[in-house]
Amino acid sequence: xxxxxxxxxxxxxxxxxxxxxxxxxxxxxxxxxxxxxxxxxxxxxxxxxxxxxxxxxxxxxxxxxxxxxxxxxxxxxxxxxxxxxxxxxxxxxxxxxxxxxxxxxxxxxxxxxxxxxxxxxxxxxxxxxxxxxxxxxxxxxxxxxxxxxxxxxxxxxxxxxxxxxxxxxxxxxxxxxxxxxxxxxxxxxxxxxxxxxxxxxxxxxxxxxxxxxxxxxxxxxxxxxxxxxxxxxxxxxxxxxxxxxxxxxxxxxxxxxxxxxxxxxxxxxxxxxxxxxxxxxxxxxxxxxxxxxxxxxxxxxxxxxxxxxxxxxxxxxxxxxxxxxxxxxxxxxxxxxxxxxxxxxxxxxxxxxxxxxxxxxxxxxxxx
Numbered sequence: 001x002x003x004x005x006x007x008x009x010x011x012x013x014x015x016x017x018x019x020x021x022x023x024x025x026x027x028x029x030x031x032x033x034x035x036x037x038x039x040x041x042x043x044x045x046x047x048x049x050x051x052x053x054x055x056x057x058x059x060x061x062x063x064x065x066x067x068x069x070x071x072x073x074x075x076x077x078x079x080x081x082x083x084x085x086x087x088x089x090x091x092x093x094x095x096x097x098x099x100x101x102x103x104x105x106x107x108x109x110x111x112x113x114x115x116x117x118x119x120x121x122x123x124x125x126x127x128x129x130x131x132x133x134x135x136x137x138x139x140x141x142x143x144x145x146x147x148x149x150x151x152x153x154x155x156x157x158x159x160x161x162x163x164x165x166x167x168x169x170x171x172x173x174x175x176x177x178x179x180x181x182x183x184x185x186x187x188x189x190x191x192x193x194x195x196x197x198x199x200x201x202x203x204x205x206x207x208x209x210x211x212x213x214x215x216x217x218x219x220x221x222x223x224x225x226x227x228x229x230x231x232x233x234x235x236x237x238x239x240x241x242x243x244x245x246x247x248x249x250x251x252x253x254x255x256x257x258x259x260x261x262x263x264x265x266x267x268x269x270x271x272x273x274x275x276x277x278x279x280x281x282x283x284x285x286x287x288x289x290x291x292x293x294x295x296x297x298x299x300x301x302x303x304x305x306x307x308x309x310x311x312x313x314x315x316x317x318x319x320x321x322x323x324x325x326x327x328x329x330x331x332x333x334x335x336x337x338x339x340x341x342x343x344x345x346x347x348x349x350x351x352x353x354x355x356x357x358x359x360x361x362x363x364x365x366x367x368x
Contacts, residue, residue, distance in 0.1 A: 017037050018038075028352060029049075029357075029359040029360050032352065032356040033046065036049070044343070045349055045353070048341075049356050052357065055301075060261035061261070061263065062256065062257070062262070063091075063263075064092075065091070065266050065267075067095065067268050068095050068269035069098070071346065072098050072101040073101045076350060077181075077182075077183055079354050080183050081183045082181075085186050091193050092193070093195045093196075093273040094196055096204045096205055099194070103170070103184070104140040106178055106180065108180065109137065109144075111134055111136055111140075112135045112137075114135050123135070144204075145203075147173055147177075148204065150173055158243060160248060163196035163197075164194065164248070164253075166204070167184055168187075168193070170188075171186075171188025171189070175188050195249050196249075199246070208242050209242060211242070216240040217240075253277075254283060262302075266304050267303070267307070268346045269309075269346065270315070270319070274316065280298055284297040299331045300330045301336065301337055301338065303321045303339040304342075305341045307341075307342075311323070
């Protein structure tokens with residue numbers, strides 16, 4: 001008869017857990033370190049802090065921040081700009097909407113709390129755009145367009161344009177004309193490139209398209225006749241398009257990754273920014289196969305993801321880092337890859353992580 005041998009865990013090298021003692025916690029970094037020794041979501045957050053700290057403190061690591069979701073409307077904008085200011089990230093990949101709404105804050109506009117007593121048709125009539133429990137004023141976006149228009153005066157609709165270049169130019173305008181903090185302002189001042197892969201899916205993309213049309217009419221071309229059909233008018237307008245080239249972004253970003261000794265990725269949400277930021281390794285592998293080059297695919301060594309989307313729905317926002325290993329995008333864990341995924345609302349856990357990182361920085365600085 002087989003008799004089980006009861007182990008205590010220690011002899012098998014298992015890691016012991018510790019009860020979180022609130023009286024022993026004196027800072028956010030203390031709290032996150034203690035959470036790493038607990039269980040469930042708390043442990044995941046503590047482990048994420050550990051890996052995020054490793055990638056930011058690694059002097060040879062270039063960190064890419066990818067952003068999706070309405071994080072600037074959710075008032076996370078200063079967290080993003082602080083990460084850039086503190087040298088925590090060296091490239092940003094974002095949705096265009098997130099950057100556009102971040103510029104609302106940059107120009108001094110305000111977002112408001114949604115009141116459920118107001119119906120959505122009423123919100124539309126009053127120029128209030130609702131994002132779940134928060135309102136973006138249509139007037140705010142008009143102010144954003146004024147900054148975009150001021151920036152585009154320095155450019156020609158006939159010269160090649162990319163999201164990286166436009167964001168750099170917008171950052172320059174914000175730095176020269178506005179006092180407060182702003183994501184693109186910080187990126188411009190720190191030399192951090194900001195890429196928007198799905199650029200036309202944003203207020204910024206719409207502004208640039210209309211600007212290109214308007215520029216040609218300002219140069220003497222006649223406006224479309226209102227007597228034509230809507231399709232006729234639209235067809236006439238289509239003579240004038242910005243020379244936007246997304247491949248400038250793709251190859252600029254690839255150069256950023258190829259020049260790095262090690263790579264880390266910090267992902268808020270998922271979607272296009274997350275996937276676009278991770279496609280460089282397959283891009284280089286395909287290039288090697290088809291052109292006979294011998295470039296080393298730049299795989300990510302570190303990764304931290306904050307997203308409530310689980311993987312079993314099959315969407316990009318939920319795909320795991322282990323899944324990414326199968327695509328050649330990440331260094332496997334048995335080869336030194338460090339990854340953590342926190343299935344939570346970023347507005348809940350991101351501020352805690354940020355405060356922990358700032359606390360670590362302050363502890364390392366010499367006291368006066």
